[in-house]
Amino acid sequence: MIKSMLIRRLAGGLLMLWLISVLVFVTIHLLxxxxxxxxxxxxxxxxxxxxxxxxxxxxxxxxxxxxxxxxxxxxxxWGSSLVSSLSVSDIVGSRMENTAVLSIMAMLVMGPLAIGIGTLSAIRNGRAFDNVNSVLTLVLSAIPGFAIGVLVIYFFATNVFHWLPAASIIDPEKSVWLQLDLVVAPMIAAVLSMIPYPIRMVRAAMIDVLQSDYIMLARLKGLPERRVIFRHALRNGLGPMIQALALTLLFLTGGIIVVETVFSYPGVGYELVQAVNHRDVPVVQTIVVLLAAICVVINLLADLAVAFATPRLRTKLL
Structure with a gap:
């Protein structure tokens, strides 16, 4: 069962990548x-x-x-850049490392926050914390990503506080891991722009789990509420949580382009924008297909993780 599922997912992913490659190639030549x-x-x-x-x-x-x-x-x-004559693999490789660091930092912050806030909001459904959380997530989801980036610069880098640099210009001679202070501002912007969705997904999943029969039975048995939440509710809500975080990572793959552009952060998103402006066809095509391939891999891994995290699906697969 697992093998057949993997084959179907891989076949669908390869077909999608081919269609994306055709679409990108045609679009870039129509610009x-x-x-x-x-x-x-x-x-x-x-x-x-x-x-x-x-x-x-x-x-x-x-x-x-x-x-x-x-x-x-x-x-x-992968050819050479039409603008700089540098190898596309060299250009994309260095930029991909910068984007990977930004994405990893954002997910390490966003994942626990989304699960914690979403779960607490579900536990206190309809009360003050839940109402405030709903309003804040609604407001954040309504603000465009570039506007959140500008607000982060305004509050944390220029007018209000001067804690962070306004532009994240990474020194190419040093590893980005040695310049993590330049990653903090775009990371905050990425988290704020992406976190409303996983919070709402986790909240909805946990509300559904907390209203289930087995949770009611656990409470009737007199089990402590902490044990009911951590031993039963969270475990059974793990599947939807994984889906929410995987979808957030997919959104982050696309939304990172806006964040990197606002902060002049030298990742693949910023490089893609520059390549489009200069009609650097090899760089544009390669970056888009690589981002699409990453999305396909994330989807595949998320499906497997959800299948193994959900007892009913795990039994069918095994």
């Missing part, structure tokens, strides 16, 4: 402007345009360009 004009400017001669177009391989038919790019993805030959 106004082109890389040659971006590099040479509008004052270049037709001979210069023709020479650079041929040099970059942009004179080939679109199908040929697509097949060459797809082959490169599988062989590790």
């Amino acid at each position: 106004p402007g082109d890389a040659v004009t971006s590099l040479l400017g509008h004052d270049a001669t037709p001979e210069q345009f023709e020479s650079l177009t041929r040099q970059l391989g942009l004179d080939q038919p679109l199908l040929t360009q697509y097949v060459t790019w797809i082959k490169g993805l599988f062989t590790g030959e």
